[in-house]
Amino acid sequence: MTDHTCPICGAGFTSESGLDDHCWDAHGACHYCGTEFEDRNALYTHWLTVHEDSLSNEARARATSEVGGLTFRERLAHQGPVGAVANIGLSRRQVLLGGVLGLGGVAGAALLGGSGGGKSMTEHAAATSLGTQPTLGPSPSAAEGTIVAFEDPSCPACARFERSTFPQLKSELIDPGRVSFVFRGIPVVYPWGDPAVLALEATYNRSAEAFWGLKAFYYREQANIGIETVQEVTSQYLADQTDVDADAVVSDVQSETSRDAVDVDLQASRDAGVRGTPTFFLFSGGSFATEIVGPQSYDVFANSLGM
Amino acid sequence: MTVDLRPRLLTTVDEWRLVGRTVRLVLSLPQYAVLAVGYAVLGLSVFVFSRNVAILRQIVLGSSLPWGSRATVTVELYPFIGTAYTTLRGTVLALTAVLIGIDMAVATYHVREHRLSVGQGSGSLGGIVLGTLGAGCAACGSAVLAGLLSVAGVSGLLLALPLDGLEFSVLAVFVLLLSLYWLADGMRGGEIAGCPLPE
Structure with a gap:
């Protein structure tokens, strides 16, 4: 053989x-x-x-x-x-x-690496100066869950979140008082995002209701807004749809009155390790639960919060 | 001994036919078809979870949530199931994953059946690496590419491109096709599953 x-x-x-x-x-x-x-x-x-x-x-x-x-x-x-x-x-x-x-x-x-798991909301970089940020629903300190959202009005993915996920979050978790939604605007995508975020801050200083309306407007009309038109469309929206002094808001944008507030949000995003928009930091029972990147579905948010 | 460094590009009909025949013959073997599916699912999962490692770590693996909730979160991260990807981006991502699966199956066949060393399949490795980066960019804000580019402070510039960064995924698809051709070219004149390949 x-x-x-x-x-x-x-x-x-x-x-x-x-x-x-x-x-x-x-x-x-x-x-x-x-x-x-x-x-x-x-x-x-x-x-x-x-x-x-x-x-x-x-x-x-x-x-x-x-x-x-x-x-x-x-x-x-x-x-x-x-x-x-x-x-x-x-x-x-x-x-x-x-x-x-x-x-x-x-x-x-x-x-196994990374940080933040189980960290208290008061200690987390994403939640610095939380009390001064636009918030929907209950106060973060009283809610079962909190979503801190870093968004840019000029970001297409943020617009998709606004269309596909935010309405269900609002109706099923925020409005019933279970979840607090905190908005932090960071101008990191297209150039018109910067004056838009300044306008949002200036509007929030005058009316929280007008702020949320303006945010929704930016996402709805995103494809039609550019650096040359953002102040004009902002002024027109505020004048037509709200009781806010549109000229005062535009003046604040031009003088960058709210630049410090925007910088606080930008610094928080850097400290929290935000790499793109939208990025969400979820807190459950006052403790950090997870970070969500991108316009993920309602089920991702709800299940991550245990709701 | 000379080293042929002339660029080998997928430009003629015959070259496309060679790639098609090679892929078809390799995938006709059940074990390699299963391998291709496995690699594709793995590739797609890498792309999906590269953006949301925190969810994988803190929710899917590290939380005390019910398994049903964790399964829901996992599945909803994928294109065409969740909302994170547009139809176009999801399609490009899926196409990249399929090509990675095919590429890796053909490379595995070449290494195993033709007793080729791993290094000789390096063309496919380059395609896989670029495919990972490109598909991450297709997902917009991916940890893979955005993390790398943010070091240079240019991550926002991705969206200044006409297709909002999708160009990199299209490039990745091209590179993966090229790596498939290089593999097929290396098997010219041989046999796959008893069927001959053209010279």
């Missing part, structure tokens, strides 16, 4: 070395795959690049001693750029194991 068969002529041999000698003497070829070579050194290089996982210790030692291992150029040609850098002296299993361990380490760090 033979365990080693020539890939070219089918002759059988009882040992790998016998097969190797036959393939080379009779065919000038590799005994693993039948590829032909002009000289032994080329064959050994082929073993080390293509069949390294199949080599016996004896064959590997023989090949390495004859050709002195692979040059970087040879690894680049046969194993590609990743192999040329990563496979230096490593077998495929070692590289694979290293990759799995590396990915596992990254995943573990991502899952």
Whole structure:
């Protein structure tokens, strides 16, 4: 019974070395795959690049001693750029194991790392100066749950949240008095977001009801607003739909009266690690529950708050 | 010995046919079809959770909420189920995930059946990396790309692009197709599941 068969002529041999000698003497070829070579050194290089996982210790030692291992150029040609850098002296299993361990380490760090879990709302960076922020529903200190929302009126994803999720949050959790919703405007997307946030702050200083109406207006008309038109449309909306002095608000925007208030929200967003809008920080029973990024559905918010 | 560094681009009909035949033959093997689905689901999950690692850590894995609530939160994060993605962005994200699944299945076949070293499949690894970044950008505000770009203070500039950053996902799809071609090109003249590939 033979365990080693020539890939070219089918002759059988009882040992790998016998097969190797036959393939080379009779065919000038590799005994693993039948590829032909002009000289032994080329064959050994082929073993080390293509069949390294199949080599016996004896064959590997023989090949390495004859050709002195692979040059970087040879690894680049046969194993590609990743192999040329990563496979230096490593077998495929070692590289694979290293990759799995590396990915596992990254995943573990991502899952176990980070901060904020269980932290009190009063200590969380997202909730600094919470008492001065526009709030719907009960006071954050009295509510079962609190959502602190970092949004930009010029952000399309924030507009999607306003359309698809906020109405249900308002009707099922905020209006019944279970959840407090706190808005923090940060102008980080399009340029017109900056005067819009200043206008929102100036409006809130005069009327909370007008503030929420203006916010909804910005999201509703977002596609039609730009840096050249934002002050005009703001003035028109406030004059037509609210009792707020529209000219005073526009004047506040131009003089940046509320710049400090906007900067407080921007600093809070940086301290809390906000990387984009909309970003929401959820607190349940006064303790931090989780951070939600993007215009996620009502069910994500409700279930994360345990409601 | 020379190293052929000429760019290999997917430009001719024959090259597209090679890719199609290679993919079809590999996926005709049930174990590799299952592998492709698994890799695609894994890829899509990486994209989805890269934006909301906090939810995964603090709600799905680390909270005392009922398992039903945790399952609901998990499922609602995915495109076409939750509301986080528009139809266009969800489609591009899903397409990227499918290509990653196919790419990884073909690369796995190449490594296992043709006894190729991991390094020789590095073209597909480049496509996977770019696919992850690009799909993260397609999700707008993804932790992956936004986190990297925010270091340079340019994350907001993504939305200054005509497609609000979707360009990167489209580029990722192109790179994944290119990596599929490189893999298929490396298998020319061989066989898959007993069927020959063109020279």
